[in-house]
Amino acid sequence: MASLPPNFQQLKQDQLRPFLHDEISVPDELEANVLITTVDKIYNWSRRSSMWPLLFGLACCAIEMIATAASRYDLSRFGMEVMRPSPRQSDLMIVSGTVTKKMVPAIVRIYNQMAEPRYVVSMGACATGGGPFKEGYNVVSGIDKYIPVDVYVPGCPPTPEALIYGLMKMHEKVDRQSVVSVPWYQKDSSQFVPVPRLGPDVFDPRQVELIKDTTLKAASNGAAAASNGAGGAAAEARGPVQLSEKAIARMEEAKRRWRAKQG
């Protein structure tokens, strides 16, 4: 055994001493001061400063996410460099890329496996609304059709600066929360999102009745739908376009803005 340092016993004793507080001397001018803060402040500060993202990449945006975590942009400045591959250990899901129908059940399942408090950042045009691939037959037009999203980061792909800005917005959101009102301390508030299923096309279990109505009506209308082969129900549903009230309101609003712009 290597020779022990001369003060070894002393060092060992120091280690074993129960509390060091008594040894730490507080400067005189601070002794009379008392610092007061709120539970929320401490709680949010600690959550925001060590928000671990899920190691989860979907498409092109994942490359920029990696670049953000790498040396030049250095996500560890925000305490976020610890990317956890397990949803159980992570606080933040960065949906980085195109969400496809084949993938969406897995994403919802991963989201369900994350423990509260959990946050979702939708990174890039595809995850936000389908992006350039919106019309594709295998593309989901935005992850927010299935799971709630906290921050949307635009771009195709967003630059690392944009992602960092989005994450800072995320931190601001965390800072505004209060232990009293956050949903995960309320009774029965954190619920599983039903996992979409892959039928003839992907379907949301929450919409089964709606789908059934439409497809069965299309079948009873018969001949017209059958003539279009596989896309029958779609043709029927598409038919003469019945815009929803929401859509009409939105279009009216757009027209009004356009007129205002024209002067």
Next chain:
Amino acid sequence: MAEAPVNDLGLEQDLADAVLGTWAEDTETAVIIAPDRILDVLTRLRDAHGYDFLSNLTCVDYQGYGGKLRGDVSERLEIVYNLYSTRRGGGSVALHVRVPEDDTVPSATSVYPGANLQEREVYDLFGVKFDGHPNLRRILLWDGFHGHPMRKDWHEAYYEEDAKPFRSRHPKGEYEFHEDKLPWSKNTTYPAGWDPDSWQEAVAYVPVSQAPQHENKPHLDTESIVVNLGPHHPSTHGVFRMLTRVEGETILALEPEMGYLHRNHEKIGERNTWLMNMPFTDRLDYLNSMSNNWAYALAVEKLADIEVPERAEYLRVIMAEFTRIVNHAWSIGFILNDLGALQTPALYAIEEREMILDLFEAVSGARMMCNYMRFGGVVRDLPEGWHGQATYLANERLPRALDELDRLLTENEILRARGRGVGYLAVEDLIALSVSGPMIRAGGLAYDIRKAEPYGIYDRFDFDIPTLPNSDIFDRYYIRLLEAKESVRILQQALRDMPEGEILGGRGGYTLRAPEGEVYGRLEAPKGELGFYLASDGKTQPWRYHIRSPSYINLNALGPMSVGYKVADAIVILGAIDIVLGEVDR
């Protein structure tokens, strides 16, 4: 029938009756073959004529085609085979087989095992059945999906019109959301009469069940199990899934499962005008947008016969070689990541990437999605100071960085212990499996399209095609380093010799109407042979837009390479193929 059309192809007289007619009049040998004779012709071409590489296999739906009927065969679907010779180099032979929509075609897997994934894709998207295929299932979509979406009469949920620009997008201050037009406000359609209550999920395919059963030792009762990796798994480089049947830790069989990033490039590409597809090619292999741009521009230029000015050719070479360095550095970093050297080598490797991305951003406006090339050149000339910075990188910084990586990694004991002899597959097998790119050069075959069938101005540069003999993980790592060093050599010459002048001949194809016909254009992308198969009927958008992506077809070799090794090795074997999921699933 007997003489005329077969001369170009060089087929012997006994197979002359298999040829039903010619497809094109120009130099490429393109013929129509009778469906029942296709295997004979393929076998003869492979054995007697040296066409050992099935590069591209795809399908075109000619329902409603406005162009001329080729070879007097009017069936609806056409299977296209593009064959090349890896020993001789040179151009392709294109075979066409016309079949009605519910007919079957003999599977080419018995002649070219590399047809495996491509035939599954054709079956999935077009519904053509291949007789004798070992595992004909859907590959990009899931079992139970309704219809075959690449057929011309199959319409997606957000379908508006056949060709862009859509009338609904005219800027009149009114806009509509697709979501509002469907009752469930999602991008889905369901067949009429489909009842979710009585619906049953398609019977799940029991994965890799055909794996050979390990013989039980009398004193040891073992059982093989299926281990699933992915689609969310840190080792799979994206949303890829591997189903492995393992005995202990040894892999008995491995089945790749993909489609989790299938973004329908090809369907969208048929609606877009020719130029609108250019930004979509950026998003194929999103590490190498410049190469993808070039491959697409190359194919369209070949089809429409467009000249490229001298300076643009140099700019293209410079961008493509920078891209190759980016890709290989990234790939090396992440091979090491898969080996367990978490993050440190990757951080070193992508340091230079940021420098190169700065150059791309300066010239194109975007770091990753450059959208830089046009038909007949490139879109922007270099900004001030760019050339000096690039020269500094190519002459000083990049050689130093690559040497540093070399010094850091090549002699590393763990890399050698884990890499030597792992993932071996003989180069003949790799070629039969249609594998291309660094993978076959790491097996000892100096096949590089830049030399074998030079495109652009690659015949002017002095560079070598490095090869390594062992075809294992270590060689696949090291070949990438050597290739990056050759790219630096090309860059130095190109930056030195680049002339002043025009950068875009013509109008850049903004209003292109490509002449009627078909074309297969390919180039040596960092990951292998990237090809575009385009068919045109003379309109403003492609009739068929197919991407032959190296990542996808290289995955043919994943199963054969992994069998017999440990699960931990399979992860590195996948890493050394160097896939990008945007390109695998398209």
